[in-house]
Structures are given as C-alpha cells and as structure tokens.
Amino acid sequence: MSKTFVKKSVKQVYLLIQLKRFGVLATNLIDQRTNIDMNRIVLKLGGTIMVLFLIVLLPLGYVANQILTNFYYSQVEDEIVELSEKYAQTIPSLQDENILNMYRNLAELTNKEIYILDESGDIVINSGVVINNLSEEDFSMMSKGQDLQKMFVDDQTDISYLGSGYPIIQSGQFAGGFFVLAPIDEIQEPIRKIRDLLILSAVGAILLALGFTFLLSKRMSRPLLEMEQATREIAKGNLNISVNIPSNDEIGSLGKTINNLAVETNRYRSNRREFLANISHELRTPLSYINGYSQVLKQGLYQTEEERIHYLTIIENESERITRLISDLFDLSKMEEGQFDFFMETINLSKVLENAISKIKMAATNKGLVIKKHVDENRHLIQADKDRLEQIFINLLANAVRYTEKGAVSVKVWQEDNKVHVIIEDTGIGIPKGELPYIFERFHRVEKSRSRELGGTGLGLAIVKQLVELQNGTISVNSEIGKGTSFQVSFPNAE
DSSP: OOOHHHHHHHHHHHHHHHHHHHHHHHHHHHHHHHHHHHHHHHHHHHHHHHHHHHHHHHHHHHHHHHHHHHHHHHHHHHHHHHHHHHHHHHHHOOOHHHHHHHHHHHHHHTTTTEEETTSSOEEESSOOOOOOOOOOOHHHHTTOOOEEEEEEETTTTTOOEEEEEEEEETTTEEEEEEEEEEEHHHHHHHHHHHHHHHHHHHHHHEEEEHHHHHHHHHHHHHHHHHHHHHHHHHHHHSSSSSOOOOOOSSSHHHHHHHHHHHHHHHHHHHHHHHHHHHEEEEEHHHHHHHHHHHHHHHOOOOOOOHHHHHHHHHHHHHHHHHHHHHHHHHHHHHHHHOOOOOOOOEHHHHHHHHHHHHHHHHHHHHEEEEEEEEEEESSSSSEEEHHHHHOOOOOOOHHHTTOSSSEEEEEEEEEEETTEEEEEESSSSSSGGGGGGGGGSSOOSHHHHHHHHHHHOOOOHHHHHHHHHHOOOEEEEEETTTTTTEOOOOOOOEO
C-alpha cells in the first residue's frame, strides 16, 4: 500500500468527520430555528391552510388524472373496436394478396397494427407484429361469433398493445379473425403529457396558494400578535394601551374585549387606590378625634362636666363611625364570598319601608325636606330577610336625603307582572351619565371631594346591590344632573 494512498484515505476520513460535524451543527441550528418558527402563529395558520388546500388539491388531481386516462383509453378502445369490426365485415377474401396489402397500407395510415388469422388460427398477414398471448379459448370464442378485447404482447419486441379482434364471417361460416392493435406506449404518451400539464398546473397552484396563504395568514395573525403584545403590556402594568382592530368579527370582538379589560383594570386600580385613600382618611379622622379628646380627658384639660360629657360623646360617635365602616367592609366581603346568612320569610314590604322612612324622617326634617309616599292598595308580600330589606331602604333613603338640598324625596310602591316595585326618587344634585354604569361597584365614589364632604365611603350602594340580588331582586338607577336621581328596586311577589 503506497504512502500516497494512505494520505488520501486519511484526508477523506478527516473530511468525512468534518462534514459530519457540520451536518450535526446545521441540523441543530435548523431544529432550533424550526422550533422558534413553528411556534409562530403565521406558520401554524399558514400550514393549516396549506394542508387543507393539499387535502382538496391532491384527490382532485388524482381524480382528474384517472378521468382523463380512462377517457383516452376508452377513445382508443372504441376506435380499434370500430376498425376491427369494419375491416372484418368488409374484407372479401383472405387469399387476395392485393386486398391484404391494402390493409397493410391502412395500418400505416391509421398508425395501428393489424393481425389477421384464418379459421385454423394461422397467420394470414400482419404488419410486423406477432402476438403470443392469444389463447385457444380466445380463438374459440371468436369462432362462435364473439368479438375480443384484451392486452396483447408482441412476441418479438415484448411491446404491449391494446387490441380488438372481430370474427370474419364469409358465407355464414367462420373464416378467421381480424385484429387491430394500438401500441400502449403511443396511448400513454399523450396521457403523460396531460399528466405533466396537471402536475405543472398543480405546482403553479401550490406556489400561488403559498403566496396567498402567506399574505392571508400574516394579515389574519397581525391583530392576534398585536393583541398578544398588548396583553403582555397589560401584564406589566401598562394599562394605558389599546388595540386597533378595525374588523367586526370574532377577532375584532376579542380586541375590543382586551381594550375593555385594560380600561376596567385601570379603573379598578384607580378606584382601589382611591378607596384605600378614602378608607385611610375615614379611619384617620375619627382616630385623630378619639386620640385627641382622650388625651384631653386624660390630662384633665376640661373645665366643666358638660364639656367632659361632650368630649366623651365625640369619642363614642367616632368609635361608632369606625365600627360601621368596618362592619360594612366585613358584610360586603362575606356577601361577595357567598357566606352571608339570610333569614328568609314572607313579609309585607310596605311595612318594612314604613319603618325605614320613620328612621330617616328626622334627618330629612332637619334639612327641610319632605318624604312623600305613594303606595297602591295591594299587600306587597315578598320573600326576604326583614332586617336586610330595611337596611336596603335605609341606605337608599339616607343617600337621597344626603344629596338633596331642597325639594322632596318621594317613595312609590306598586305591584305589576308578579313583582313588587319600589322607586325612591329625590330632587338632588344628580349623577353624571358616565358614572351610572359604575355606581354599584365596590370602591366607586362619584365626585370624590363632594362625597367626602357629604360623607360615605363608596360602599353603601355596593352593599345594597348585593343585598337586593341575594334576595332574588333587581335594582336599577336613573339620574340627571341638577334634577335628581331615582332608584328602582323590584322583588318577586310571594302571593
């Protein structure tokens, strides 16, 4: 073994190792790239569309190919059947050489092969074809006057032919068989061309579909990618973001939902901050009073017994204020968690409302307001918790009195459609239209500075809504700035 051969072998092995390393590295890079790209919605969507397109195109192409192939074979078969029958019926003699030569010429003109046998099965004439698979059974069938169609093979060239044989009948006797043969290659050549055209058309259609799919999937995925980016920003806390989705389909609806989510989350966060600030203020103020006046009492910085009693009364009132605030928060939390207990019984709503009015009447009188009541003659029986129902009406009446400086508060009760309805309406300052959808939400306060000045923490109406709905009722609100507000509460009739 020469040194040159050894060096060549070593070099080839080295190159193979390097190529293998390069192949592994390339494969890893392709796999990583594929893993990254295949996670893109553009490729997933485009791939899905292409798969659907191919599922339709491939069977369609196969069926078209089969139809055209069968059609062309049928045409050729019909042609050779017609020729074999016509030649067999018109040949006057198998011994006339001129007539036989004429048929040879016809074979050349029609591009078909002919093959004539006599009554014994011997070859009378052929156009250069010697078939070897004509069985005795086939020839016997022809001798009985039946035609024959089958595939024949040339004994010399092994070329296959589609052939048709027809019996030659002369003077009522079987005189032989006339065969017309069409080469399979010549039949398949136009079929191949047609198939090539179909394949070329399919490739063109696939390329067009790829381009269309890419554009379509990119256009369809763009809003989804935009929404994905928007949700990431929302998750990071950037709530001042919106998705521009011009369509009105499901994707547009999803975009609007994401925009609403950002707005609602932003509003919730703002309300929560404001609520915590309000609660801190509401707690700080009474605690400051309690701490200040308790220091006064502790150090004896008062001059009369009446002054001491006054300071103690302030401490008591502020303590009750803190207790009410904590109680409201606790009740609302229990209601939202479904852990609030009700003692449901059949009660007369009008009587409960009368008790609530009597408790608010003094506050209304002190502001110079009149509470007007309009009740129809029905009994107004409902299934509810008496104390919680009274809490609802007291809260709504207290709000009406608090935010009304002049005029009156009217209460109307009537029965309709198997329900008992109550409307509490005031002539107060009203609520802006933009605030109405959020009026029953926890943490929400209308005009925060005004609410603090007039009292309230933004929990009252949230508690009212929960109490109404947990007792199978409904509540709604209508308001107009400067003209007043009306709340309607409805409960199913228990009768």
